[in-house]
Structures are given as C-alpha cells and as structure tokens.
Amino acid sequence: MEWQALVLTLRLATLTTAILIVISVPLAAVLVLGRSRWLPLLEAILAMPLVLPPTVLGFFLLVLLGPRTMVGRGITSLLGHPLAFSFSGLVVGSVIYSLPFAVQPLVAGFAGIDTRLIDAARLLGAGNGRVVMTVLLPLARRSALAAAVLSFLHTVGEFGVVLMLGGDIPGATRTLSILLYNQVENFDYAAADHTAIVLVGFSVAALAAIYAGSRRRGGARA
Amino acid sequence: MPAAAAAEAPVLEFALAAHRDGFQLQAECRFASDWTVIFGPSGAGKSTLLRLLAGLELPDRGHIELDGRSLTDTVRRVHAKPGRRSTSLVSQQPALFPHMRADANVGYGIRTLDRTARDQRIAELLELVDAAPLADRRPHQISGGEAQRVALARALAPLPRLLLLDEPFAALDGSATDALLARLQPWLRAQKMQTILVTHDAADAFASGAEVALMREGRVVAVGPASIALEGERNRILSRLASS
Numbered sequence: 515m516e517w518q519a520l521v522l523t524l525r526l527a528t529l530t531t532a533i534l535i536v537i538s539v540p541l542a543a544v545l546v547l548g549r550s551r552w553l554p555l556l557e558a559i560l561a562m563p564l565v566l567p568p569t570v571l572g573f574f575l576l577v578l579l580g581p582r583t584m585v586g587r588g589i590t591s592l593l594g595h596p597l598a599f600s601f602s603g604l605v606v607g608s609v610i611y612s613l614p615f616a617v618q619p620l621v622a623g624f625a626g627i628d629t630r631l632i633d634a635a636r637l638l639g640a641g642n643g644r645v646v647m648t649v650l651l652p653l654a655r656r657s658a659l660a661a662a663v664l665s666f667l668h669t670v671g672e673f674g675v676v677l678m679l680g681g682d683i684p685g686a687t688r689t690l691s692i693l694l695y696n697q698v699e700n701f702d703y704a705a706a707d708h709t710a711i712v713l714v715g716f717s718v719a720a721l722a723a724i725y726a727g728s729r730r731r732g733g734a735r736a
Numbered sequence: 737m738p739a740a741a742a743a744e745a746p747v748l749e750f751a752l753a754a755h756r757d758g759f760q761l762q763a764e765c766r767f768a769s770d771w772t773v774i775f776g777p778s779g780a781g782k783s784t785l786l787r788l789l790a791g792l793e794l795p796d797r798g799h800i801e802l803d804g805r806s807l808t809d810t811v812r813r814v815h816a817k818p819g820r821r822s823t824s825l826v827s828q829q830p831a832l833f834p835h836m837r838a839d840a841n842v843g844y845g846i847r848t849l850d851r852t853a854r855d856q857r858i859a860e861l862l863e864l865v866d867a868a869p870l871a872d873r874r875p876h877q878i879s880g881g882e883a884q885r886v887a888l889a890r891a892l893a894p895l896p897r898l899l900l901l902d903e904p905f906a907a908l909d910g911s912a913t914d915a916l917l918a919r920l921q922p923w924l925r926a927q928k929m930q931t932i933l934v935t936h937d938a939a940d941a942f943a944s945g946a947e948v949a950l951m952r953e954g955r956v957v958a959v960g961p962a963s964i965a966l967e968g969e970r971n972r973i974l975s976r977l978a979s980s
Contacts, residue, residue, distance in 0.1 A: 631831050633818070635833075637824060638819055638890070639819030639820065652835045653835060
C-alpha cells in the first residue's frame with residue numbers, strides 16, 4: 515500500500531466533496547424553486563458529465579486549462595503554474611466530473627418536499643436562502659448525505675479524468691485508482707489486490723453509513 | 737361569528753383576472769369591514785383568490801391594494817413578495833414545519849424581534865389559540881385540530897394587517913371552532929387586522945352575520961350582509977329541506 519496515494523486520494527475526495535456541497539445546494543435550489551425557462555438547459559449542462567466519457571471530459575479540461583487557451587494562460591499567469599498536472603487541477607476536474615452526483619440527489623430531495631411548507635416559509639417572510647437553510651436542507655438531509663457520499667466515492671474511484679488531467683505524479687496527482695492501474699500494468703497483482711480492497715472498503719463503508727443514517731431516521735422524508 | 741365593522745380595519749381592494757388550467761377567475765371587490773366571509777361551492781375559485789391576495793401566485797391582469805398600498809399591479813409591474821405584503825394565510829392543511837417544535841413554528845416569522853419579545857409573542861399567541869401546552873411538541877406529536885391552532889398562531893405572529901383563512905377550522909368540531917373564534921375575534925379587532933374567511937359551508941356564512949362575498953365559477957357574484965348576498969342559497973337550502 516502506498517500511503518502517499520491514499521492520503522492524496524482522501525484529500526482530493528474531501529476537498530471535492532466540500533466544494534460540491536457548497537455549489538450544489540444553491541444549484542439544486544435554483545432548479546427546484548426557479549421559474550426561468552432556461553432551467554432545463556442549466557439542468558442539461560449540469561448532467562453532461564453523466565453521459566460524457568471521463569477521458570473525453572479530462573481531455574477537454576486538459577486543453578481548456580493548458581497553455582493553448584486564454585483561460586489556461588490566464589490561470590497560469592494568476593497562479594504562477596498551470597492547473598493541468600497539479601493537485602488543484604485535479605480538484606477542478608473532480609468537481610466538474612462529480613457535479614451531477616451531488617446535484618441530482620439534492621434536486622430529488624428538494625423536489626419531494628411539500629410545496630405548502632415552502633409557501634408557508636415565504637408567507638412568513640423567508641427569502642430563498644432562508645427557505646433552503648431552514649426548510650429544504652433539514653427536510654432533505656438524507657438526500658444531502660447521499661449527495662456527499664456519492665460525490666466522495668465518485669471522486670475516490672475516478673480514473674479517466676485524473677489520468678488525462680493529472681497524469682501520474684507521486685504526491686501531486688497519483689491517486690489510488692492511478693496506483694492500481696500502475697500496479698496491474700506492472701503485473702504486481704498482490705499490491706493491486708490491496709489497493710482494490712481499500713477502494714472497495716471505502717465504497718462499502720460509505721454506503722453503509724447512508725443506509726444506517728436512513729434507518730435511524732425511520733420514516734423521515736428523503 | 738359576530739360581525740363588527742371596525743372603522744380602523746384596513747381596506748382591501750382588488751380587481752383580478754387569472755387563468756389556471758382552463759379555469760378563469762375574474763374577481764373585483766372592496767372589503768372594508770374587519771371580518772369578511774367568502775362563500776362559494778368547491779371549485780368556485782376561493783382558494784385561488786386567496787393565493788393571489790397572499791402573493792403566492794401572479795394574476796394575468798389586475799391589481800391588489802391594501803390600505804392604499806399597491807401589493808400587486810400588473811400594469812405597473814408591482815408585485816410585493818409573500819411575506820412583504822403584511823398578509824398571512826392559513827389553509828386547511830396546517831403545513832407546520834415538521835422538524836420544528838410548535839413554538840419554533842410560531843416564531844419562524846418573527847425572528848427580527850429580540851429573544852424576549854419573540855418568546856412573549858409566541859407564548860401570547862399559543863395561549864390565544866388555546867395551544868400553550870403544545871409549545872414543546874413537534875407536529876407529528878399533535879392532532880390535526882391542534883396543528884391548525886398552531887398554524888393559526890404562526891400566521892398571527894408577524895401581526896399582519898390582512899389575515900386570510902382558507903377553511904382553517906376543518907379539523908375542529910363546531911363548539912371548538914366557536915370557542916376559538918370567541919377568543920380570536922376581539923384580539924383581531926384590537927390588532928386592527930382585516931380577516932377574510934373562506935368557507936363552502938353555508939351555515940358558517942349565515943352564522944357569521946358578517947359581510948359575505950358569494951363566489952361562483954371564478955366570479956364574485958354578490959357582496960353584502962349574509963341575508964342579502966346568500967338569499968338564493970337560503971332559498972335553495974329551504975327548498976331542499978322542504979322536499980326531503
């Protein structure tokens with residue numbers, strides 16, 4: 515087991531999940547509470563990573579963040595280094611790649627809440643932010659937990675985007691998935707076994723946490 | 737439900753047109769008394785009218801004014817948000833926040849008050865609706881009638897000028913409703929609130945003795961004392977009784 519890859523993977527997944535929750539809650543609220551005719555387009559854009567092959571997404575990001583585009587050159591001059599082949603670049607790629615896994619459970623949870631509760635909050639003077647924080651999120655906490663766990667696991671297991679955008683730099687971009695790939699490529703199946711078991715362990719533990727949470731709450735609304 | 741015209745009750749004026757799933761609402765009225773009953777059969781558009789007055793829905797055309805303040809005006813593109821219209825609405829379904837205690841539900845709309853004033857207001861209103869012992873209970877721990885009392889206290893807490901009641905006493909029996917109204921009406925009068933009660937029960941409308949607006953097929957077809965506005969309704973009930 516390469517501890518450096520494990521720590522890097524956990525750092526990446528934790529940071530990505532935190533960013534995703536902060537971004538996804540308002541996005542999901544806009545999709546559920548908003549009335550704009552452009553919302554279906556926004557929803558389609560947010561769901562794109564679900565249907566786009568990860569390698570294609572990684573390639574697009576590699577080009578976008580590289581020196582051939584204005585965006586890439588701007589970021590490089592701002593940060594002093596390119597985002598591609600860096601940990602920060604991986605975070606950006608992971609957030610984009612896992613966005614639908616955070617947004618969709620929240621949208622489903624928010625949409626399942628009785629609209630009369632939202633009306634009641636509005637009638638009592640609550641703006642959108644307060645409706646989200648005091649009504650939607652508490653009542654959709656199981657969906658919020660699912661969004662966090664799915665984002666975390668999806669980031670832990672991502673491969674195509676990481677390889678395309680980050681390559682294989684120990685301590686910077688080598689995650690457990692990349693490590694597993696390297697181990698298999700080198701016919702080191704014993705080490706690959708260990709790495710794979712760790713990845714499976716993450717998934718089982720996280721899913722068990724979701725189901726345990728939902729059991730404790732009994733019939734609580736999703 | 738005694739009538740009591742109070743000169744200080746706010747004046748509500750509206751002229752609204754709204755189209756909803758094949759249903760056309762076209763209502764124009766001026767209410768100046770402190771207690772008005774809107775009576776009409778199911779599907780007459782009573783609840784839609786209240787949602788428009790509360791600002792939860794936008795009319796296709798029209799305006800709403802409360803004491804001269806424009807709440808909605810489609811020509812001038814004015815639409816005060818719900819919660820900024822000094823208007824509260826209590827529906828048949830109490831819609832209490834299920835994750836909050838009854839006292840937190842009542843306090844939801846008055847968070848700008850300081851803690852002491854807020855706690856006092858919550859206690860006063862729970863007492864008013866005879867729900868003081870429910871303060872620390874959650875909605876799933878109380879009955880439907882109790883939940884409606886708490887919902888009423890929650891709607892009163894911000895001291896709105898206009899209180900809209902959409903058959904909110906459905907889960908209470910007649911004597912409990914009468915007792916609640918006997919406590920509520922003097923308080924509402926003291927607060928100078930205008931109350932509009934929607935009902936499809938003719939007995940409620942007659943018993944009130946208040947100004948009654950009769951709605952049918954999305955229109956206000958008569959306004960006045962119950963004995964006049966509901967004359968046709970009274971004749972219909974009497975003929976049904978005579979034929980049975």
